[in-house]
Amino acid sequence: MLLTVxxxxxxxxxxxxxxxxxxxxxxxxxLGVVGESGSGKSLTxxxxxxxxxxxxxxxxxxSIRFDGTDLVDLPESQMRRLRGGRIxxxxxxxxxxxxxxxxxGPQIDQAARLHLGxxxxxxxxxxxxxxADLRIPDPASVxxxxxxxxxxxxxxxxxxxxxxxxxxxxxxxxEPTTALDVTVQAQIVQILVDLVRQRGLGLILIxxxxxxxxxxxxxxxxMYCGRVVELARVDALxxxxxxxxxxxxxxxxxxxxxxxxxxxxxxxxxxxxxxxPPGCRFNPRCARVESRCRxxxxxxxxxxxGNGVACHLAEAA
Amino acid sequence: xxxxxxxxxxxxxxxxxxxxxxxxxxLLVIAALLAPWLSPYPYDLxxxxxxxxxxxxxxxxxxxxxxxxxxxxxxxxxxxxxxxxITAIGISVVLGLVLGAxxxxxxxxxxxxxxxxxxxxxxxxxxxxxxxxxxxxxxGLEGVVIAIAIAYLAQFTRLTRTQIMSLKSETYVEATVSxxxxxxxxxxxxxxxxxxxxxxxxxxxxxxxxIILEATLGFFGLGAQPPTPSWGAMMSSGTAxxxxxxxxxxxxxxxxxxxxVFLNLFGDALIAALDVRTKLREA
Numbered sequence: 035m036l037l038t039v040x041x042x043x044x045x046x047x048x049x050x051x052x053x054x055x056x057x058x059x060x061x062x063x064x065l066g067v068v069g070e071s072g073s074g075k076s077l078t079x080x081x082x083x084x085x086x087x088x089x090x091x092x093x094x095x096x097s098i099r100f101d102g103t104d105l106v107d108l109p110e111s112q113m114r115r116l117r118g119g120r121i122x123x124x125x126x127x128x129x130x131x132x133x134x135x136x137x138x139g140p141q142i143d144q145a146a147r148l149h150l151g152x153x154x155x156x157x158x159x160x161x162x163x164x165x166a167d168l169r170i171p172d173p174a175s176v177x178x179x180x181x182x183x184x185x186x187x188x189x190x191x192x193x194x195x196x197x198x199x200x201x202x203x204x205x206x207x208x209e210p211t212t213a214l215d216v217t218v219q220a221q222i223v224q225i226l227v228d229l230v231r232q233r234g235l236g237l238i239l240i241x242x243x244x245x246x247x248x249x250x251x252x253x254x255x256x257m258y259c260g261r262v263v264e265l266a267r268v269d270a271l272x273x274x275x276x277x278x279x280x281x282x283x284x285x286x287x288x289x290x291x292x293x294x295x296x297x298x299x300x301x302x303x304x305x306x307x308x309x310x311p312p313g314c315r316f317n318p319r320c321a322r323v324e325s326r327c328r329x330x331x332x333x334x335x336x337x338x339x340g341n342g343v344a345c346h347l348a349e350a351a
Numbered sequence: 352x353x354x355x356x357x358x359x360x361x362x363x364x365x366x367x368x369x370x371x372x373x374x375x376x377x378l379l380v381i382a383a384l385l386a387p388w389l390s391p392y393p394y395d396l397x398x399x400x401x402x403x404x405x406x407x408x409x410x411x412x413x414x415x416x417x418x419x420x421x422x423x424x425x426x427x428x429x430x431x432x433x434x435x436x437i438t439a440i441g442i443s444v445v446l447g448l449v450l451g452a453x454x455x456x457x458x459x460x461x462x463x464x465x466x467x468x469x470x471x472x473x474x475x476x477x478x479x480x481x482x483x484x485x486x487x488x489x490x491g492l493e494g495v496v497i498a499i500a501i502a503y504l505a506q507f508t509r510l511t512r513t514q515i516m517s518l519k520s521e522t523y524v525e526a527t528v529s530x531x532x533x534x535x536x537x538x539x540x541x542x543x544x545x546x547x548x549x550x551x552x553x554x555x556x557x558x559x560x561x562i563i564l565e566a567t568l569g570f571f572g573l574g575a576q577p578p579t580p581s582w583g584a585m586m587s588s589g590t591a592x593x594x595x596x597x598x599x600x601x602x603x604x605x606x607x608x609x610x611x612v613f614l615n616l617f618g619d620a621l622i623a624a625l626d627v628r629t630k631l632r633e634a
Contacts, residue, residue: 083529085525085528085529088525088528114531114533115531116531117528117529117530117531118529118530118531118532119531122529122530123526123529125522125525125526125529126522127522130521130522130523131522131523131526132523132526133523133527133540133541133544133545134523134545135541135544135545136540136541136544144527144530144532144536144540145530145531148530148531148532148536149531193526196526196530197530199530200530200531
């Protein structure tokens with residue numbers, strides 16, 4: 035495994051928004067991380083990047099192992115060399131992820147100059163190649179433009195190019211398509227999939243779009259309330275979802291030919307951090323809740339196949 | 352591709368307000384730079400035969416109580432006023448950027464100490480601080496420059512700090528951090544360029560205030576020492592002849608007023624032109 039996150043627990047003061055997060059991704063593999071807003075997807079990404087202290091949080095337990103190194107106790111100076119150099123983050127909103135006062139080119143150059151030690155012209159040549167790889171038309175003239183002169187989809191490609199410039203092995207894409215038009219979304223996802231296949235990168239694709247998961251991912255981690263509730267290969271997940279939350283999520287996907295008024299939703303709301311229910315966090319919304327679900331927290335049990343589920347009723351499912 | 356700042360500057364000058372005020376300021380700067388060549392008489396040439404003369408063909412703006420040519424003295428005075436206020440504000444802006452950026456970016460104890468001092472100085476009017484400092488340093492142009500620079504430091508420090516603090520949480524800064532960039536790179540390549548526009552506009556407006564402050568200190572006899580002319584000192588010596596030769600006090604006063612008004616108008620035009628967000632919305 036390129037990256038293994040094991041029983042990760044994130045703490046902000048006395049409050050733990052993320053707990054028992056276990057997931058992993060290998061080279062040439064795409065791991066989808068799905069879940070509702072506030073389920074801890076982005077926080078997990080922030081923890082992997084070692085950027086929790088910036089927002090006042092810390093890793094309170096578990097481990098994050100990248101290529102054999104535990105990132106949790108890594109000193110900041112070494113973490114900075116990994117950041118952008120071996121692990122890169124594609125941020126959520128391309129509209130605000132580019133410096134409005136800096137031309138496109140120098141922004142892409144940054145990581146190559148920092149991590150590969152390239153000079154100005156070598157970095158420029160490399161950036162132009164990257165832009166061409168990402169199917170950006172006329173890279174040489176886009177290189178000298180300012181961010182406000184580009185469309186959303188084009189900006190997202192630039193953000194991806196920025197992340198790739200340092201030649202990373204692991205890419206974390208935090209909802210890379212959320213702010214884009216549907217047609218552009220498909221193109222961006224395709225670009226990411228191609229990158230993984232051609233360059234053998236590991237990709238963690240954070241999304242709340244089950245369609246993107248089905249289109250792109252090899253394996254999926256489903257998160258709910260800061261916990262991973264199910265970890266499975268993508269085909270297994272869609273054919274035999276084992277956790278009631280996953281089952282409910284899949285039932286909510288609109289299908290072609292559905293009769294009017296048959297759209298389903300999961301009843302209730304995601305509990306906020308302060309009002310976590312005792313026991314399984316999904317129990318107030320679960321259709322098959324039993325008395326032990328209200329008392330005991332189910333552990334995520336990962337089998338030898340790498341699939342796992344955190345539910346008392348899983349075997350019966 | 353034209354550089355964006357040059358473009359904003361051109362936009363500012365192309366408006367009516369910006370054009371008129373820009374032209375006036377340009378003339379003033381040229382006059383100040385070329386003072387020794389443009390003045391019809393040496394500024395300190397006394398001719399006691401022509402004391403307190405009204406404007407005429409030989410002395411376009413009249414003469415003062417020592418028979419010195421008022422026009423020549425005003426041109427040289429422009430040089431004093433402009434160089435003192437621009438140098439002072441320049442020092443103030445540079446120090447304010449450094450202090451404000453450090454405070455806003457790193458925060459902590461250093462930030463709290465600096466901000467306490469800044470708030471303390473900001474609770475006094477600039478003129479009071481400047482007077483106090485000149486009293487300590489002693490009268491003279493260097494003293495005035497230092498006094499004005501320190502009097503305006505609080506404003507630029509606070510403005511820069513606020514800018515940096517809000518920019519720090521922008522996604523593109525986070526993106527740069529996640530590329531592994533260090534503090535220096537983030538501060539100098541991303542934060543300061545984005546924080547600069549409002550500071551520059553504030554500096555333009557503060558230069559106007561600084562000219563008034565310089566004239567005030569000169570009026571009190573704390574700035575340029577005779578025979579070096581400054582607008583404030585000229586007005587001060589003109590008070591005695593207010594009813595015999597009103598031009599000696601009125602003309603430098605008019606120069607101060609016009610310069611400050613045009614500096615403010617130009618600052619306004621720059622604000623409109625530099626505001627990227629409004630520009631984008633219109634486009």
